[in-house]
Amino acid sequence: MKRNKKVFTVLVATSLMGSLVVACSSNSSSPSGSSSPAASSGGSGTTTSPAAAAVTYPLKTDKTLTYWAEITGNLVGVKSAQADVPFYQNWQKATGVNLKFLTPPTNQGKQALNVMLASGDLPDMIEFNFQGDFPGGPEKAIKDGYILKLNDTIDKYAPNFKKYLKEHPDVDKQVKTDNGSYYVFPFIRGDDYLRVFQGPIVRKDWLDDLGLPVPQTIDDWYTTLKAFKEKKGATAAFSVVSVPRPFNELANGAFASAFGVTRDFFIDDKGAIKFGPAEKGYKDFLATFHKWYEEGLIDKNFATADSKALDANMASGATGVTVQNAGGGIGKWQPLITAKDPKGVLIGAPYPVLKKGDIAMYGQKDPANAPGGSVAITASSKNIELAAKLLDYGYSDEGHMLFNFGTAGVSYNMENNYPKYTDLLMKNPDKLAPAQAMALYIRGNHNGPFVQDKRYIEQYLALQTQRDAVTTWSKTDVDKHKLPPITATPEESTELAKIMTDIDTLVDEMTLKIILGTEPVDAFDKYVEKFKSVKLDRAIEIKKASLDRYNKR
Numbered sequence: 065m066k067r068n069k070k071v072f073t074v075l076v077a078t079s080l081m082g083s084l085v086v087a088c089s090s091n092s093s094s095p096s097g098s099s100s101p102a103a104s105s106g107g108s109g110t111t112t113s114p115a116a117a118a119v120t121y122p123l124k125t126d127k128t129l130t131y132w133a134e135i136t137g138n139l140v141g142v143k144s145a146q147a148d149v150p151f152y153q154n155w156q157k158a159t160g161v162n163l164k165f166l167t168p169p170t171n172q173g174k175q176a177l178n179v180m181l182a183s184g185d186l187p188d189m190i191e192f193n194f195q196g197d198f199p200g201g202p203e204k205a206i207k208d209g210y211i212l213k214l215n216d217t218i219d220k221y222a223p224n225f226k227k228y229l230k231e232h233p234d235v236d237k238q239v240k241t242d243n244g245s246y247y248v249f250p251f252i253r254g255d256d257y258l259r260v261f262q263g264p265i266v267r268k269d270w271l272d273d274l275g276l277p278v279p280q281t282i283d284d285w286y287t288t289l290k291a292f293k294e295k296k297g298a299t300a301a302f303s304v305v306s307v308p309r310p311f312n313e314l315a316n317g318a319f320a321s322a323f324g325v326t327r328d329f330f331i332d333d334k335g336a337i338k339f340g341p342a343e344k345g346y347k348d349f350l351a352t353f354h355k356w357y358e359e360g361l362i363d364k365n366f367a368t369a370d371s372k373a374l375d376a377n378m379a380s381g382a383t384g385v386t387v388q389n390a391g392g393g394i395g396k397w398q399p400l401i402t403a404k405d406p407k408g409v410l411i412g413a414p415y416p417v418l419k420k421g422d423i424a425m426y427g428q429k430d431p432a433n434a435p436g437g438s439v440a441i442t443a444s445s446k447n448i449e450l451a452a453k454l455l456d457y458g459y460s461d462e463g464h465m466l467f468n469f470g471t472a473g474v475s476y477n478m479e480n481n482y483p484k485y486t487d488l489l490m491k492n493p494d495k496l497a498p499a500q501a502m503a504l505y506i507r508g509n510h511n512g513p514f515v516q517d518k519r520y521i522e523q524y525l526a527l528q529t530q531r532d533a534v535t536t537w538s539k540t541d542v543d544k545h546k547l548p549p550i551t552a553t554p555e556e557s558t559e560l561a562k563i564m565t566d567i568d569t570l571v572d573e574m575t576l577k578i579i580l581g582t583e584p585v586d587a588f589d590k591y592v593e594k595f596k597s598v599k600l601d602r603a604i605e606i607k608k609a610s611l612d613r614y615n616k617r
Contacts, residue, residue: 116223119453121462122160129447129454130187132166132180133439134173136510138503142496151505154471158462161454181210188445189455191512194247195435200554202247211440212448214246221452224459225249228515238433238549242613248438249455249513253430256538257518262428263537264318264413265393267384269405270296278413281420282322282352285385289361292384300363302356303383307370309568310575313387317426317542322416323348326426327571329607330545337547337607341571342595347588350578357579367576379404390530391499398527412533415540427540431549437511458514467514470505485523498524550610560606566598 146152146165168176194202205211229236239250279285292298305312317326325340332338377383379400394410401408415424441451457463469476469483476483492501502509508520525531574591577583
């Protein structure tokens with residue numbers, strides 16, 4: 065099997081989302097009553113498929129497989145290697161397969177993978193985002209002889225995973241390439257509720273004190289922000305994180321979508337692909353935010369605000385409106401606010417619209433397949449069958465319960481046919497945060513080769529306000545306008561990366577200068593002309609070609 069010996073350069077930079085997103089963006093599996101594997105209890109451990117022989121766990125083998133993976137973020141500082149984590153010990157016991165873990169240094173996964181691939185000495189399995197973080201994508205990784213094309217392997221040795229894909233054709237489209245190649249055992253969010261975790265957040269106690277309703281329209285938000293500034297002393301009434309890009313969280317549509325655009329590519333009402341910052345609606349959005357900034361309603365330091373600055377603003381009462389996650393936002397700030405003001409309450413508010421009663425055009429919603437945590441079998445592995453059976457366990461009834469809830473009687477108990485986490489996870493005796501304790505016994509609050517269960521997030525979001533926020537934020541038309549997880553060809557990827565670097569720089573410059581007032585709102589028209597010179601039209605062509613291929617999968 066040929067292996068490219070050259071160290072490659074990672075071209076696609078991943079955006080870091082903070083600890084909450086780690087928890088929420090790993091979501092994937094089925095709620096009770098859904099058609100995903102394992103709706104209730106453990107299961108027999110035996111599965112059948114028309115194309116594969118029955119598999120009974122634990123498997124009988126004396127082989128040890130090698131497994132390369134970064135340690136999950138919630139375990140950093142708690143455990144240094146997977147071998148010491150109860151979940152991985154229990155996974156080996158349940159499947160009968162011994163694993164030798166290869167763990168790169170924290171936050172050095174890409175670099176370590178580059179070195180390993182260049183050496184040609186590969187493990188049996190690699191847990192990595194080949195869709196987003198491998199230059200040229202998964203087809204290039206297959207072509208270069210690093211990872212195995214799994215179509216035949218799944219047919220022969222992965223009856224649980226194959227059954228799930230057959231029952232979920234929309235997910236099936238997402239987990240293979242345009243050429244029809246399966247390349248990993250993926251992480252899958254098993255319910256729409258797991259795919260939404262971010263949106264506008266507002267101080268409900270301030271609204272009540274001022275006799276104001278929960279804001280819905282842009283005019284409502286203006287009224288709210290003015291009242292917060294003038295009557296609640298909010299010196300940064302509206303504040304969000306602007307790292308790595310200005311108004312970073314607004315990329316998912318908050319506020320801009322009221323004007324019919326988002327800060328990214330989207331599909332318009334006629335089915336055409338558009339780029340929000342080049343459309344008139346973005347000019348209206350900039351004009352609105354410039355007005356708010358000029359009136360002191362937006363954090364004067366918004367251009368450099370990072371997560372620590374936002375935390376401080378929320379805790380001190382300087383900010384009453386933001387855009388963040390249910391876990392890492394409401395969950396993080398609520399106790400800080402309550403400590404200062406026992407009556408303080410944060411809630412999720414609807415995505416803004418122009419006319420009351422309208423539904424927001426866009427909002428945060430991740431695809432069912434999240435490429436992080438997906439596991440490939442290397443092309444050089446001499447244990448392909450065993451590796452496939454090990455990974456297929458995660459999609460079985462029994463595996464579903466282990467990955468999402470851990471071990472009965474230890475990390476969860478069945479109560480009225482509902483797997484309820486124990487105090488070992490939720491009120492850990494060693495004072496570990498729930499996210500950390502969970503990471504010791506399950507993978508449900510991160511990602512991995514399994515289908516995530518809705519019942520995880522129902523318990524992780526401990527506050528009713530968090531759960532209500534997700535329901536509120538889910539009420540948008542994002543499904544009509546968000547591009548599916550399309551992929552460019554290796555050649556297109558290289559070209560698109562260069563174009564988008566120039567486009568993003570232009571968007572950030574335009575956004576900052578117009579909102580800050582260093583350029584007039586009408587300067588927007590000048591920027592629209594500049595988009596032509598940085599080849600926005602070509603970027604849209606590439607997106608269109610990618611979408612056409614995706615729709616033919």
